[in-house]
Amino acid sequence: METVYLQTPIGYAELKGDEDGLASVTVFDGEKQMDVIPEVLEDAFYQFSEYFEGKRKVFNLKLNPQGTAFQKRVWNALLEIPYGKTTSYLELSKTLGDVKAIRSVASANGKNPLWIVIPCHRVIGSNGDLTGYAGGLHRKKWLIEHESPVKQQSLF
Secondary structure (H helix, E strand, O other): OEEEEEEEOOEEEEEEEEOOEEEEEEEEOOOOOOOOOOHHHHHHHHHHHHHHOOOOOOOOOOEOOOOOHHHHHHHHHHOOOOOOOOEEHHHHHHHOOOHHHHHHHHHHHHOOOEOOOOOHHHEEOOOOOOOOOOOOHHHHHHHHHHHOOOOOOOOO
8 A cells, every 4th residue: 555645725635545546535734744656646646736726626536445335335425426515414315315324324424534535525414514524624614615616705
């Protein structure tokens, strides 16, 4: 498994993968130095750079997340949420055919190993509140605002 780090506006992104595809993405505070971008992660590195520069809305990468069949089903549903849009955990449960599975859906969403690429940040509470994000709500808020078609200007 190869690793590359990318400095982003929300922290350092750690991308891990191999010839089978991108396996995980995490974002953390702190710093990491990277001299060489592994060949198997070059495309992911450049696509992430474009995303954070506002030049990319859709990732075109070979993905290889590890999880249960149910988790993968939820993650595939997350891939259907368009850039700049959000949905609720309840709506996602309905999409998957079982409104009673909302807690299981939320749990699978929280175990998504490919942050940003599989856009778990686009899932919010039914009342519109930002709820739960493994990377912290400040990152979820930033990602949703970054993808928003309406840019709010600062008054100060």
